[in-house]
Amino acid sequence: MSTYVLVHGAWHTGRELEPVAELVKAAGHKAFTPTIRGNRPGDPKTNGLDEAIQSIIDFLAASNLKNVILVGHSYGGMIITGVADRIPKHIRRLVYWNAFVPNDGESVYDMLPEQYVELFAAIAAERGDGCVVLPFQIWREAFINDVDLDTAQRAYDMLNPHPIKTLSDKISLKTNPAEIAVAKSYVNCTEDISLPHHYPWHPRLSQKLGLFRLVQVSGSHELCFSNPARLAQAMMDAGRD
């Protein structure tokens, strides 16, 4: 019996990962789906990456969770890297699921294609509230390309505006992921083109982990909506010793 903590990506909350967590629990594990500070309803949108990371450290402490298999999706890769750097002795394994893998001093922006950086800046400038949202057409074609239009729309309606400062903030790490003394896995959804395949999640970012275990499954960036059961199995294949 292991303890899984699933950390969502930008625009999401922990709620969207609950169906996955339920399946992990049904397999005999504990599973938690906290929401990162900045993505909780009512959070100030001026939050940066440090506060986001700290909010998950606080959650683990408040819940008294140890020996944790810490899973991060997308932007959540920044969070789990920061958590493991600060409290490595509480982490049994890091599982990156199509997630950013930062070295010390890197931001999400540093790992994004230039077009996304420009697009997000333009959207945030127009909104003027410190947040960025994804245009629906990009969401539908490049993030959730493996479902029908209704499912894509329903999932889109669950998203929340994401504080853009967390994407430009550079992470501060004592130890880069390749050198951190925690086991690591990478779950790669093979039809995930939220980062284009000529500038991909895997192996471009995964290789920064040094020695890691690869698990691959078919699916888009948003497998939590399109196939929670497949995702839960992949997480457990990635998370076991």
Place this chain on the structure above:
Amino acid sequence: MSTYVLVHGAWHTGRELEPVAELVKAAGHKAFTPTIRGNRPGDPKTNGLDEAIQSIIDFLAASNLKNVILVGHSYGGMIITGVADRIPKHIRRLVYWNAFVPNDGESVYDMLPEQYVELFAAIAAERGDGCVVLPFQIWREAFINDVDLDTAQRAYDMLNPHPIKTLSDKISLKTNPAEIAVAKSYVNCTEDISLPHHYPWHPRLSQKLGLFRLVQVSGSHELCFSNPARLAQAMMDAGRD
């Protein structure tokens, strides 16, 4: 209910796509499998790319087809790109299935490895009739690597000599695919080595589409012979809104 028009590749006719079209129709859609000018029995083999593109525009007009999901396979990618450039308002979505994606001024030859260009030129020179055929061994190993020998041979026997001028003609486009105001998808068969994987269909050519939806399925370049049902499903996953 949507309208699918499936445009075949070099050496093929619409007939080889009929089993796929039948499955698309069984799912409640309309589906058509025209043969490109140059590949119809009796066509003069001096036809170039312009006449080939025009023949599909003529087919759509004669059949009064609008709001079309236009699917192109391989060389058919040249055709659907040209059609969408000339009559964009009749096209609902372009679906490239392991297909060439040309920008203005590009030919198939410009996207082929040099060895193919040289091989095709040598074969056409020896034939002297303006056509190229595929050597069986290349067909069997690199085009239809996912079937037994008998199936490979039967499929080979259906092929027709292809007018080589259509491969060297450079396409003339008002708008490159990335900028055209039509939705786009790319179906990638993951064992398709008709273009070698170090110089692949996806993402090398697909990325020229700009924003597109990716659908991937297992199979060779000739999934129409090896698994029409899997191909039909992939086309519909790619073609839906």
Place this chain on the structure above:
Amino acid sequence: MSTYVLVHGAWHTGRELEPVAELVKAAGHKAFTPTIRGNRPGDPKTNGLDEAIQSIIDFLAASNLKNVILVGHSYGGMIITGVADRIPKHIRRLVYWNAFVPNDGESVYDMLPEQYVELFAAIAAERGDGCVVLPFQIWREAFINDVDLDTAQRAYDMLNPHPIKTLSDKISLKTNPAEIAVAKSYVNCTEDISLPHHYPWHPRLSQKLGLFRLVQVSGSHELCFSNPARLAQAMMDAGRD
């Protein structure tokens, strides 16, 4: 009915491929699993690549095997390339399964990432018996990432120290694989990260075969342990005419 000869990789013997061979036999073929000289119990560990290649040639001669589908796994790719170069008329097809593809004058070391070369040299230096072993953590995460820990441990316990000279010896070939007049296939397990995916088996090494047939299946480098049935089917799909 065909004759398959399965040539294992470094640290293995033929015994670990017997479950695969049984399934190939159950499909109506002959199948053999010789052990390469250097990996047999009691072999002197000073053996080099030439003796290793010769031992499989000797096995084929002693067993009077002709028209052989010769399958090589990993380091076994060196062996089958050498065998086919020396007795091409006895080989019907070469099947490389996540295997090294050497040109004349190349060693395994020449195709490995620098980190592995350094690691192996350090391990062999410490052992002082001319052999290298794989650290368990690398085995578990990068070689057999698709099973549970118990299976990984049981498989690890079957491995034998591998004579390091066979990895640094440069092969001597009359004809490079791309030019040899024998049919060729490559079986690629898509989650095999024993070579990292930014420096992969396929297409980096497979493309050295020239014209070849690709078969891909899900699985790690050690599919012989994790799914012998899937591997047997892939071998037969790769080995048929």
